[in-house]
Amino acid sequence: MTLADLIAQARTALSTAITARQQEQDALMALRSDPNLTEEAVTARVATRDAADAEVTRRQEALDQLLAEQAREEEIAALAARSAPAATRAPAYDQVHRVGQEERTYRPDQDRRGAGFQGDVLGAFMGDYEAQARLARHMQEERTERGNQLRAVGTGAFAGLVIPQYLTEMYAPLARANRPFADACRPHTLPAQGMTVEISRVTTGSSVDNQAAENDAASETNMDDTALSVPVRTAAGQQTASRQSIERGAGVENVILDDLFRAYGSRLDNTLLNAATVGLTNVATAVAYTDATPTTAELYPKVIEGLSGVEAALLDQASGDNLAIMHSRRWYWMQNAMGSSYPLITQPGVVAQTLGANYAEAYGRGVRGILPNGTPVIVDNNIATNLGAGTNEDEIYLVDRQECHLWEDPDAPVYIRAEQAKAANLGVLLVVYGYYAFTFQRQPHARKIAGTGLITPTFTGA
Template sequence: MLAFLRKQMQDLLEQRAALKTELDGIIATPVAEERDLSTDEHTAFDAKAHEIRAKDVEIEKLQARIAELDEDEKRSQRAAELLAQNGQAGERRERVQVVSEPETYRKGGNASYFRDLFRAQVNGNRESIERLARNDREVQEKRALTTTDGAGGEFVPPLWMVNDYIALARGGRVVADQVRPMALPTGTDSISLPKVASGTATAEQTTQNTAVQDTDATTGSVTAGVATIAGKQVVSQQLLDQSPINMDQILLADLAADYAVKADVFVINNNATNKVGLLNVSGANAVTYTDATPTVGELYPKGADAIQQIHTGRFLPADKHFMHPRRWAWMTAAVDTAGRPLVVPAANMPQNALAAMGEVASEGFAGTWHGLPVFVDPNIPVNLGAGTNEDRIITLRSSDVIFFEGTPQAEAFRETKADQLSVLLRFYNYAALHASRYPKSISVIAGTGLITPTF
């Protein structure tokens, strides 16, 4: 059974690798030509990325099943060894067979990644160092990962932790997960992309044998600085040394949740040189809605304006809206003069609705507005404007914004907390955001019409 599952796993990994090669092939020509993806290329890219995500789900489920069977086999082996010691091995011992070694760190396993991290970095424990090094090889072989640059002494988290880290983080980073993701290159503190500042030109020739239009293109570049996003967890040394349960999942969930929020805020509202979030991009389309008594009906044409400004400035369509949950809730609460809701479930197939509801969600996809999906994100600020009580609505061509992320790293320190017999666990990642290459791909609706809503 295990041999069959492992063969199936190998097939899935090979299929995923082939899909990744096809995905790289889609973007190879645009990258070489220093241009954006065409509509067909973007559609093909999204379809291939969807196939890869589906394969990742299959792989994760199969890994869990293999790990479960591995543990059963180890228990059977231990039972057979006990029987052998008592002279009762017989046929049952002969049936025990170890196909291959399980992963060094796995869910429900006896080895604790954080415990080994502490013992390796603080005590220099050889067995812990060997397990961590073996885990690094496992992760890099199975995910083809390369670690990001750091100060030294870092280890890559186990494969299951990397997968769970991504899954856990997604709940708190709606906007960050809806722009184009790319792996952060190693060994760099900034990423520069070319940009055409002004193009060539053509004109009607005045008469035959006269000069034709001669306009040189000018080019430049936009730079995204690499930021470090980190979280920490202080635990007692007794917990690491003597805990009968594996604390890895609990500690990871806490750190991943913190990182998710910080990464999302970085994409939405960061405002540092070469690290500008969507709300602070210079030259983005500004749509103002000013009203002391705002209504959903008055806001509706502002959404159309936000979309058309991307059409006319970027010459390509917008594809997503982002807003705070309170803004979407305010829209769903609005009714017409007859008391009928203006935002209704899509299943009712309304004829005169301003928007349609999807899932009832505090974050993530919530419905449609002007034909585009609406994603609600509680990390969109609600303390903006003169009265520090305004939120913002972001309309976006999401493929024009690139969010680079590296592989999460982990370290353990005792020195800083030695006086209280504690250990500081540090978890961090590197990220960079390219939001300014196409400012006209971003529209931001702002103004007093987006003050704290009343219900």
């Protein structure tokens, strides 16, 4: 049996003695709470407890003796290693590091676990000059004693120690179009109940006319309205993740939710623009721009024509808070145009010699710039680019912001984390959903520029 085995047995015996002593102490405390307690019973129990206490002391002393013996054996082994004969051939005179009676920098007999060496490695990395000096001295000592054993190795020799580092905080999310136009619409709070929003639209108004003669009846036309029914829509998405991926992964649940939230925004915005019948592309009146070789200079008058139509449709309900919504490829194509002519009528905030201004805002951060007449531009890549006969056209929408209505729940989108539904598969179901409603038809007015002039742009400076 080895010394290590004896120490292990001594530790077990000490643990057993401590447990027995604690049991005796608990029994003594229980006896003292007995109302029928006698002095003889207490004396007997105290004696039993003291005997157990003495056994703990005896076992502790035995363990200490074994540990001291082990420490001495390790000292003897370290001394033997330092005084062992040199290798078959001693190092050359000029390769010897002569330290006289100095001890090694790191001594295993004083620090068996190498804590001092590890601490100096960390300290050297943090800029501790003294730690760096000790490490350098240690390496010189190693070269002196074991120079013929040291070899240069690469990271491939330590495949289990040189581990790859995953920069989880720098994960690349899926790029999405998100909701630039939706964020620019006039916001409303969605009512708490109902799946339809009803709006009254006056379709026949009163009449006023000049009185033909005194005492003649005033002009009268009976007003009439038509209900505009706006459906409440539900956008939802889900992702089932294994419990292992969530509990053993790094930020997996947050990555999934971020993607679901942005997918929700993209779907909502895409619906506003492209939904059948009620999407902006389907309610807007078209302004045709047909040209096989389009230029920005030719497109701009079409923009003015569209804005003219917006105001003509709204009359005294026009707020003047107009927007131009276009795809990013169209916005950059307009910026690439060069020319010597400029508008004859200047506009507030626009240099006369330019065709508008770019605000240099990032995508989805609001207004990207203004057109020559001061109309703000919203860039939205949910606008389709496969329109027209050649399936390569996009569109430009011109609207009054105050008549682009969007109702949303203030808490949307809502997040559901369901564990029971997939419990048998160790899965966690993550669901994101929200209710919303929208309309551009409270006051029909929207215009869109469409046609072959809006084919895939070529950036020629024209």
